[in-house]
Amino acid sequence: MVDRKRDGKPPDGKRVRRGALSMMTRAGLAATGGGPSTNQEPEGGQGGQALAAAVGQEIRSLRLSLSMAANQLAEAARLSNGMLSKIERGSATPSFTTLVSIAAALKVPVARLFASYNQQADYSLVRAGQGIAVQRRGQRAGLSYELLGHLLSGEKYIEPYLVTLTSEAADHPGFQHTGIEFMHMLEGAMVYRYADASMELRPGDTLVFDANFVHGHERLLTPTVRFLSVVFNLRT
DNA sequence: GTCTAGCAATACGGGTGCGC
């Protein structure tokens, strides 16, 4: 054991305190928010082990997605193959400095390594008639949105709305936003425009489309129209 | 060639004892 390749030592000669990963557990969870329905971190070492395992799996997944061999990543992150192996298997809880090195080698933000752990069981329940009335960008008179729920965690999110149009609603085929939109007609009838297409929608009809193109109701055929609108999107 | 397990070196925090 001579000429050991001691590494990652900060300029002041002191090493980063051990257990950085376990210390980050709470901080990481706190950063994700987490609504009333989200799970809490398991108490004690079990949570730390679960986090280490999740981080390790995430590192391996990212490495494989880049078609990198373990030794390539180890070299890029200035770690030994053995150490990287332990981290990927959850056998070691790397220091924050080590995680930063690995994230840099994988060309992802450090937070990305915690992504799989943060994907907790998250749900939202809104009872009938208890949706939240919200104002949306571009909203006009005669047009109301009732938010039916939301999720706080994960990279993806949805916006489920119960939309009600009345005769006061001006024609407005001009919505445009990111994501995929799902529409299901519940009541009434209307002429709906999507890009260059114009279509008549009646109860039971379902329309799914890329919301990046111009869309919106063109003309109401009944005094009141109600439909379910769900927008699927990625968190930015 | 890649990955894993075992071992040893190193560093840090906590506990303890001592002097003031």
Place this chain on the structure above:
DNA sequence: GCGCACCCGTATTGCTAGAC
């Protein structure tokens, strides 16, 4: 009570041998 030094336990890390 406070500050300091020392010791010990524990965790992190890298190297090496061996398995696949």
